[in-house]
Amino acid sequence: MINSVYYEQYELGAERHTGGRTITETDIIMHAGQTGDFYPHHMDAEWCKTQPFGQRMAHGTLIFSVAVGMTAGVINPEAFSYGYERMRFIKPVFIGDTIRVKVTIKEKRDHPKRTAEGIVSELCEVLNQRDEVVLVCEHLLLVRKNGEAVQPV
Template identity: 55%
Template sequence: MQVVDRYLEEYAVGEVRRTLGRTVTEADVVLHAGQTGDFFPHHMDERWCVEEAGLAGRIAHGTLILSVAVGMTAGDVNPQAMSYGYDRIRFIKPVFLGDTITVEAEIVEVTDHPRRPELGRVDERVTVTNHDGDTVLSLVHLYVVNKRGERP
């Protein structure tokens, strides 16, 4: 990881970042269940998933995939930007234990901040796909970014 100072004026709509793959493991799911208290059988009980729910197997928590995907895009530290939140989060398809996911992040909007003239906002559409190329999650990650030369 490296520190990269990047200001609002340096972002452009259409920029795309892509990650390498990451396989979702049983350890990921068990740890996430322990952290969140979500021990629903969809995530923890293979027999129930197959025999009762008709699933192909256990599925990862949507919030786990969200967390992992956002982390996969966080390769550099930019002290000029801060996460402002997430919009339009959609869990489109389940991610099963053993699936490998990749993430694409595309800048879709660069604007001034509506109330703070020294800041801007960068919106990045994040699309997570599985190893079959199916989209499993999408969201918009919002960033607040300093403008060059207009620090508070």
């Protein structure tokens, strides 16, 4: 879905919510293979039984990647991802947990050098099936101002 939204149209406090996505053992195995992160917390079920959580947990980077994908359902041709800040892994996600994402417009500010764009900060909260926050970060968007020509990089 394509939806043009200019900087001025973003409203502080506005929220959007994704549907849910269940994290599977296959997700964890595939992510380990793609990243090379075979840490026993993710891969060794027997070892994990001896640890405080008692079971394997998903990679934080897997949960971040899945959450980013879950929020990318609407294409805004006036905005580009400018990066992520303040990411924290709050609680573990286990095989069989279902996550969803709540996105809230947190802040808008002028870009320090680019007058045709502003920066919009989205607070992304990843929640599990018990409504516990498992990951939090801020997604920065570089968004064109209405009627402004985009400046070359």
